[in-house]
Amino acid sequence: MGRFSTLALAVLLLLVVSAPAIDGHPTGKFNTSDGCGCHITSPVNAQLSGYPSTYAAGEQYVLAIGMSISAPAGGFSLDIDKGTLSNPSTDAQVDSLQLSATHSSSDSTSWTVSWTAPSSGSGMVTFSLAVLAADGNIDAGGDSSGLFSVQIAEASPNTAPQVSLSLPQSVDSSTDLVANISSSDADDDPVTLNIQWLRNGFREGSLDNLQTVPAIMLGPGQVWTCKVIGNDGIENSQEVIASTTISNSPPTALINIVTNPVWIGETITVTSQMSSDSDGEVVNSIWSWIDSSGNSGSAYSMQSFTFTAYSQVTLTLQVVDDLGGIGLATKTIEVVNGPHVSDITSIQNGQQVELSWQWDGPQSQFSVIRNGNVIATTNQTSFTDTPIFSGDTSYSIQPIVDGRHLDAGSESSPITVESACEEIQSTNDFAGMILGFIMLILSLITVAMGYLNRGE
Numbered sequence: 001m002g003r004f005s006t007l008a009l010a011v012l013l014l015l016v017v018s019a020p021a022i023d024g025h026p027t028g029k030f031n032t033s034d035g036c037g038c039h040i041t042s043p044v045n046a047q048l049s050g051y052p053s054t055y056a057a058g059e060q061y062v063l064a065i066g067m068s069i070s071a072p073a074g075g076f077s078l079d080i081d082k083g084t085l086s087n088p089s090t091d092a093q094v095d096s097l098q099l100s101a102t103h104s105s106s107d108s109t110s111w112t113v114s115w116t117a118p119s120s121g122s123g124m125v126t127f128s129l130a131v132l133a134a135d136g137n138i139d140a141g142g143d144s145s146g147l148f149s150v151q152i153a154e155a156s157p158n159t160a161p162q163v164s165l166s167l168p169q170s171v172d173s174s175t176d177l178v179a180n181i182s183s184s185d186a187d188d189d190p191v192t193l194n195i196q197w198l199r200n201g202f203r204e205g206s207l208d209n210l211q212t213v214p215a216i217m218l219g220p221g222q223v224w225t226c227k228v229i230g231n232d233g234i235e236n237s238q239e240v241i242a243s244t245t246i247s248n249s250p251p252t253a254l255i256n257i258v259t260n261p262v263w264i265g266e267t268i269t270v271t272s273q274m275s276s277d278s279d280g281e282v283v284n285s286i287w288s289w290i291d292s293s294g295n296s297g298s299a300y301s302m303q304s305f306t307f308t309a310y311s312q313v314t315l316t317l318q319v320v321d322d323l324g325g326i327g328l329a330t331k332t333i334e335v336v337n338g339p340h341v342s343d344i345t346s347i348q349n350g351q352q353v354e355l356s357w358q359w360d361g362p363q364s365q366f367s368v369i370r371n372g373n374v375i376a377t378t379n380q381t382s383f384t385d386t387p388i389f390s391g392d393t394s395y396s397i398q399p400i401v402d403g404r405h406l407d408a409g410s411e412s413s414p415i416t417v418e419s420a421c422e423e424i425q426s427t428n429d430f431a432g433m434i435l436g437f438i439m440l441i442l443s444l445i446t447v448a449m450g451y452l453n454r455g456e
C-alpha cells in the first residue's frame with residue numbers, strides 16, 4: 001500500500017469515527033501531521049499550546065492540542081523531530097518511538113501530551129500537527145481539517161559566573177585586611193558570593209562571607225588566605241584563592257636619659273624602656289655612643305645602659321622586636337663640668353690622720369677611701385682616721401650626689417703615715433732577734449749531741 005493510499009485510509013477512518021458500527025480503526029493514525037487534501041469543505045485552525053518560546057534542555061512541557069471549532073468527533077496527528085512524547089491524555093496515544101502522537105478514539109476534539117525537550121545542544125525542534133473535525137457523516141463532505149507547524153529554538157545554556165579576588169600584599173596589623181572581590185555573569189544573573197578565610201591554613205569560621213578581616217585579628221607573620229566562590233542561582237564559579245602575609249611593624253626606639261645633669265667624666269645612665277612595638281615586643285636594645293673627643297663604646301642590653309663621656313655625646317639606640325624588626329633613635333647629649341672635691345689636707349696627729357677637703361657642689365655625702373677600701377661615709381668635709389699600718393697611704397674622697405658616685409669629682413691625696421706604728425715595728429724586730437738566737441743555740445746542741453753519740 002502506497003503512502004497516498006495509507007493517508008486516504010486514515011482520512012476514511014476519521015470520516016467514519018462517528019459511526020461506531022463500522023469504526024474498524026479507532027486508534028488514530030501516527031505520522032500524519034501533514035494531513036490530507038480530502039476534507040477541505042471548511043478549513044479549521046489546528047491549535048497547539050503549552051510549548052515554550054525557547055526550550056530548556058531536558059525540561060518537560062505539557063502540550064495542549066485542539067481546534068478552532070466544535071465538532072461531534074475529532075482526531076489529530078502530532079509529530080516531533082526531537083525530544084520525546086509521553087503521558088497522552090484520554091483518547092490520545094504515543095507511538096513506541098515517542099516521536100508521534102495521535103487520537104486513540106474519536107470521542108475528543110482536544111488532547112494533551114507531554115513533551116520532554118532534547119539534550120543541550122540539540123538545536124531547533126519542529127512540531128507538526130494535523131487535526132480533523134468530523135461531522136459524523138460517513139463521507140468526506142462536511143468535515144474540516146487544519147494544519148499547524150512551529151519551530152522552537154533551544155534556550156541558550158547558562159554561563160557560570162566569574163569571580164576575581166586579590167588581597168593587598170603589604171599590610172600590617174594596624175589596619176583591616178580587605179579582600180578585593182569582583183564578580184560578573186554573562187547572563188546578567190545576580191551572583192552571590194561564598195567567602196572563606198583561613199589563618200595559617202586554619203578556617204576562621206567567624207569571618208565566613210565577610211570581605212574584611214578586622215585588624216584586631218591580625219598578627220605579624222600570619223598567612224591569611226581568602227577563598228571565594230560565586231553562584232548565579234544555577235551553578236558555581238571556579239573557586240578563586242589569594243593569600244597574603246601580615247608584615248611586622250618595626251618597633252619605635254626612644255632614648256630616655258636617666259642621669260640629670262650629665263657631667264663630664266661621670267657615668268651616664270640611659271634607658272630604652274620607653275621604646276615600644278605596636279604588634280609585638282621589644283626584645284633587645286643595642287647601644288652605641290661616641291663623644292666629640294673620640295671616646296666611644298657599645299653594648300647589648302635589655303634596657304639600661306651606663307657609660308662615661310668626656311664631651312658632647314652622640315648616642316644611638318637600636319631596638320629589636322620579637323620578629324627581628326628594627327627601630328632606630330639618635331640623641332645628642334651635652335655634658336658639663338660637674339662638682340669636684342679639691343684641696344685634700346691630711347695631718348697626722350699621734351696615731352690619727354685628720355683629713356679635710358673642699359667641695360663645690362650641692363649637698364653630698366662622701367666616701368672616705370683608704371688604699372682603695374671604703375672606710376667611712378660622711379656628710380662632712382672632714383674625717384679623722386686611725387690607720388692600722390704605717391707607711392705610704394693614699395686617701396680618696398668620692399662624693400655621692402643623689403646616689404651617684406662621682407668619679408671625675410673625686411680626689412686623692414697621698415700621705416706617709418709614721419708615729420706609734422714604728423715602735424710596734426721595732427718591737428717586732430727585737431722579737432725576731434731573740435727567736436733567731438734561740439734557734440742558733442738549739443742547732444749547736446743538736447751538733448754537740450751528735451758528737452757525743454759517735455764517741456760511744
Ligand SMILES: [Ca+2]
Binds near residue numbers: 159160186187189
Ligand atoms: Ca549565568
Ligand SMILES: [Ca+2]
Binds near residue numbers: 249250277278322
Ligand atoms: Ca613588631
